[in-house]
Amino acid sequence: QINAQRLWDSIMETAQIGGTAKGGVCRLTLTDLDRQVRDWFVAQCEEAGCTVTVDDMGNIFARRPGKDNSLPPIAMGSHLDTQPTGGKFDGILGVLSGLEVLRTLKDTGYETNAPIEVIDWTNEEGSRFAPAMLASGVFAGVFTRDYADSRKDREGKSFGEELDRIGYRGTEKAGDHKLGAFFELHIEQGPILEDEEKVIGVVTGVQGMRWYEVTVTGFESHAGTTPMHLRRDALVGASRMVEAINKVALDHPPLAVSTVGLMEVRPNSRNILPGDVFFTIDLRHPDDEVVVAMEAEVKAELDRIAGELKLEIKVEQVWDSPAVKFDQACVEAVRTAAAENEYSHREIVSGAGHDAAYMARVVPTAMIFIPCEKGISHNEIEKAEYDHVAAGANVLLRAVLEYDNR
Amino acid sequence: QINAQRLWDSIMETAQIGGTAKGGVCRLTLTDLDRQVRDWFVAQCEEAGCTVTVDDMGNIFARRPGKDNSLPPIAMGSHLDTQPTGGKFDGILGVLSGLEVLRTLKDTGYETNAPIEVIDWTNEEGSRFAPAMLASGVFAGVFTRDYADSRKDREGKSFGEELDRIGYRGTEKAGDHKLGAFFELHIEQGPILEDEEKVIGVVTGVQGMRWYEVTVTGFESHAGTTPMHLRRDALVGASRMVEAINKVALDHPPLAVSTVGLMEVRPNSRNILPGDVFFTIDLRHPDDEVVVAMEAEVKAELDRIAGELKLEIKVEQVWDSPAVKFDQACVEAVRTAAAENEYSHREIVSGAGHDAAYMARVVPTAMIFIPCEKGISHNEIEKAEYDHVAAGANVLLRAVLEYDNR
Numbered sequence: 116q117i118n119a120q121r122l123w124d125s126i127m128e129t130a131q132i133g134g135t136a137k138g139g140v141c142r143l144t145l146t147d148l149d150r151q152v153r154d155w156f157v158a159q160c161e162e163a164g165c166t167v168t169v170d171d172m173g174n175i176f177a178r179r180p181g182k183d184n185s186l187p188p189i190a191m192g193s194h195l196d197t198q199p200t201g202g203k204f205d206g207i208l209g210v211l212s213g214l215e216v217l218r219t220l221k222d223t224g225y226e227t228n229a230p231i232e233v234i235d236w237t238n239e240e241g242s243r244f245a246p247a248m249l250a251s252g253v254f255a256g257v258f259t260r261d262y263a264d265s266r267k268d269r270e271g272k273s274f275g276e277e278l279d280r281i282g283y284r285g286t287e288k289a290g291d292h293k294l295g296a297f298f299e300l301h302i303e304q305g306p307i308l309e310d311e312e313k314v315i316g317v318v319t320g321v322q323g324m325r326w327y328e329v330t331v332t333g334f335e336s337h338a339g340t341t342p343m344h345l346r347r348d349a350l351v352g353a354s355r356m357v358e359a360i361n362k363v364a365l366d367h368p369p370l371a372v373s374t375v376g377l378m379e380v381r382p383n384s385r386n387i388l389p390g391d392v393f394f395t396i397d398l399r400h401p402d403d404e405v406v407v408a409m410e411a412e413v414k415a416e417l418d419r420i421a422g423e424l425k426l427e428i429k430v431e432q433v434w435d436s437p438a439v440k441f442d443q444a445c446v447e448a449v450r451t452a453a454a455e456n457e458y459s460h461r462e463i464v465s466g467a468g469h470d471a472a473y474m475a476r477v478v479p480t481a482m483i484f485i486p487c488e489k490g491i492s493h494n495e496i497e498k499a500e501y502d503h504v505a506a507g508a509n510v511l512l513r514a515v516l517e518y519d520n521r
Numbered sequence: 522q523i524n525a526q527r528l529w530d531s532i533m534e535t536a537q538i539g540g541t542a543k544g545g546v547c548r549l550t551l552t553d554l555d556r557q558v559r560d561w562f563v564a565q566c567e568e569a570g571c572t573v574t575v576d577d578m579g580n581i582f583a584r585r586p587g588k589d590n591s592l593p594p595i596a597m598g599s600h601l602d603t604q605p606t607g608g609k610f611d612g613i614l615g616v617l618s619g620l621e622v623l624r625t626l627k628d629t630g631y632e633t634n635a636p637i638e639v640i641d642w643t644n645e646e647g648s649r650f651a652p653a654m655l656a657s658g659v660f661a662g663v664f665t666r667d668y669a670d671s672r673k674d675r676e677g678k679s680f681g682e683e684l685d686r687i688g689y690r691g692t693e694k695a696g697d698h699k700l701g702a703f704f705e706l707h708i709e710q711g712p713i714l715e716d717e718e719k720v721i722g723v724v725t726g727v728q729g730m731r732w733y734e735v736t737v738t739g740f741e742s743h744a745g746t747t748p749m750h751l752r753r754d755a756l757v758g759a760s761r762m763v764e765a766i767n768k769v770a771l772d773h774p775p776l777a778v779s780t781v782g783l784m785e786v787r788p789n790s791r792n793i794l795p796g797d798v799f800f801t802i803d804l805r806h807p808d809d810e811v812v813v814a815m816e817a818e819v820k821a822e823l824d825r826i827a828g829e830l831k832l833e834i835k836v837e838q839v840w841d842s843p844a845v846k847f848d849q850a851c852v853e854a855v856r857t858a859a860a861e862n863e864y865s866h867r868e869i870v871s872g873a874g875h876d877a878a879y880m881a882r883v884v885p886t887a888m889i890f891i892p893c894e895k896g897i898s899h900n901e902i903e904k905a906e907y908d909h910v911a912a913g914a915n916v917l918l919r920a921v922l923e924y925d926n927r
């Protein structure tokens with residue numbers, strides 16, 4: 116059994132790094148605050164007797180040796196970056212529970228067969244640099260290092276520059292680090308486990324998701340003197356598009372979701388008709404075919420609206436993360452671990468993307484979910500219960516040992 | 522007759538201060554660039570033999586004495602601030618034509634009866650600090666100095682702080698400066714004069730306009746895990762509102778206009794449902810009663826949409842500038858000046874707000890319009906023809922002398 120209080124205290128300690136007035140965390144990837152939490156994490160891992168390495172995507176690996184160090188390590192982990200208005204648990208729980216497992220093994224002197232590792236993946240959130248899960252994506256061969264380095268935030272700073280700046284560019288090529296399995300503990304970020312009063316979600320896969328960037332161009336002119344029939348207002352167009360995108364998900368009930376989360380209006384002046392609007396689209400469904408159908412419907416709607424209002428439009432797909440099925444043996448290890456601990460549990464498909472989704476391409480992978488209050492995440496008031504946090508970490512520990520003992 | 526080349530050259534010279542790559546000007550009020558153009562203007566006025574004073578709203582008055590300096594001065598002027606993506610002529614034309622009139626009087630040694638002044642009004646655009654025409658409004662007693670000082674830009678800096686910072690807080694109380702009449706030359710900013718091939722617009726008044734600030738509040742949550750039916754997405758709400766606001770103007774054809782020019786989404790992250798959206802509304806019509814009706818319709822629509830989507834909404838009116846009728850004698854002086862110069866002309870009502878709209882409350886006032894290409898303004902490609910600029914300044918000169926000779 117892990118030390119629940121120590122794990123909880125570590126979570127609360129990291130929540131201070133970028134802590135917000137509303138009790139959340141703003142620790143965007145590759146900022147100074149990200150460096151600060153990384154430094155803290157590396158120090159804690161070394162204190163727990165681990166060897167720390169960093170790859171050229173800034174992914175951090177802390178290893179505790181096993182009896183047979185020729186075996187590929189069994190890894191745990193998640194991410195320490197957050198949304199601009201993020202919570203204390205999203206990602207952090209998975210990394211610090213991994214650390215807690217290593218601390219517990221050290222305390223008890225338990226010797227595993229394979230080495231055990233905990234990983235902090237860079238830029239999971241995708242909020243600062245799109246797409247999400249960028250560095251685990253490079254690790255899994257989905258993206259190239261050059262592509263990742265070239266991704267820019269909305270201020271024009273690139274991932275590569277910022278990784279160099281915070282001093283977390285390691286030498287090992289991302290993906291060269293050999294792993295035997297990967298387990299990620301995470302809050303559900305949705306309402307299902309809480310609703311059904313289950314403590315553990317045995318995650319069998321991740322739904323499909325695609326991201327797009329849209330620029331709508333009209334013509335800037337004076338709000339007081341431009342008659343309605345002569346207007347080419349990019350914001351009227353973008354607004355009609357937001358409504359249409361919302362409707363496309365409503366047309367595929369009950370599982371489809373679509374979101375416009377980011378919008379920028381230019382020149383953004385009260386008495387100028389907007390000349391340009393930039394916005395993003397996020398489409399998701401557990402079935403990739405439905406995602407493809409939604410994309411086609413969205414594109415047709417955007418074209419129709421642009422034509423109607425004489426606007427120009429540019430639509431670029433910036434991410435395609437197909438639905439994922441996790442490894443049967445890993446999922447089984449999670450189910451067994453939950454059962455042995457006598458925690459109530461159910462199978463579940465993840466609505467959110469996770470580093471585990473990319474890891475599943477290159478190494479046997481599974482995930483463990485615990486409930487979060489009202490399913491709320493990507494919000495500063497995100498909450499997880501002490502007992503659920505402990506349960507999740509215990510299942511993580513047991514699943515890793517289960518897998519190690521096969 | 523004024524010196525057309527000298528006036529044109531001055532316009533092109535000031536266009537360098539804040540000049541943009543697309544040939545426009547970005548010289549927001551009370552920025553360092555605004556200070557720079559003010560310094561230039563004061564130096565030019567002094568070189569033309571004028572005495573310069575500044576009031577406590579940063580309005581600049583340059584006076585050329587007349588034969589009888591006990592008479593209140595006849596003033597000309599407009600503003601040197603611009604939109605973020607503004608043109609070379611909006612406002613600047615009126616100030617520099619006033620300067621050109623003073624230079625012409627000096628060159629010819631012409632002695633007026635009353636003193637003649639040219640004025641640069643602070644913050645006409647209202648883009649950085651809402652509302653527009655803020656400092657001429659304080660001059661005319663529409664707003665208090667405290668109200669003006671307290672207005673904040675979107676970064677939270679106040680008008681008062683910024684006026685102090687650029688060193689243009691004069692000692693004279695705004696409004697204490699006595700004037701006998703006010704003439705403002707401006708580009709039309711609309712398509713009518715060009716359409717009808719008229720060189721001069723004899724402006725008889727300004728339409729009514731109201732501004733609002735709206736905050737829509739929903740609930741931030743995860744884009745991938747929040748089912749459609751549980752969402753309270755502030756951007757879906759704001760988008761539906763933009764469409765409704767647009768429709769309200771379409772329902773009052775052909776003269777009503779409505780615009781959402783500025784919108785900010787929070788937290789503005791690709792995978793978070795927007796929790797808050799802030800946007801502005803601009804409603805205009807030549808008839809104040811229609812503006813009132815539009816306001817009621819807009820408010821009812823916003824309430825309906827907020828209810829539909831379970832969003833909270835806050836609507837604040839930040840500006841009410843009723844329709845204005847200019848002084849008959851001043852309008853007559855403009856008409857006579859246009860006729861004497863044999864320029865084609867027509868009466869016109871201004872769709873844009875102008876400092877003259879507030880000056881009309883406290884002093885006999887009129888305006889002169891010249892065409893601008895395709896009616897385009899509040900756009901970097903805004904253009905006025907050399908001959909039209911010269912014609913406008915000549916009408917300004919003649920109207921002032923006409924009024925002086927009554």
Ligand SMILES: NC(=O)NCCC(=O)O
Nearest residue numbers: 239240247467468745792
């Ligand atoms: N877990 C999580 O919130 N990941 C970010 C990627 C996504 O939007 O699903």
Ligand SMILES: NC(=O)NCCC(=O)O
Nearest residue numbers: 339386645646653873874
């Ligand atoms: N002339 C001008 O563009 N003034 C700004 C105020 C308005 O929006 O009409």
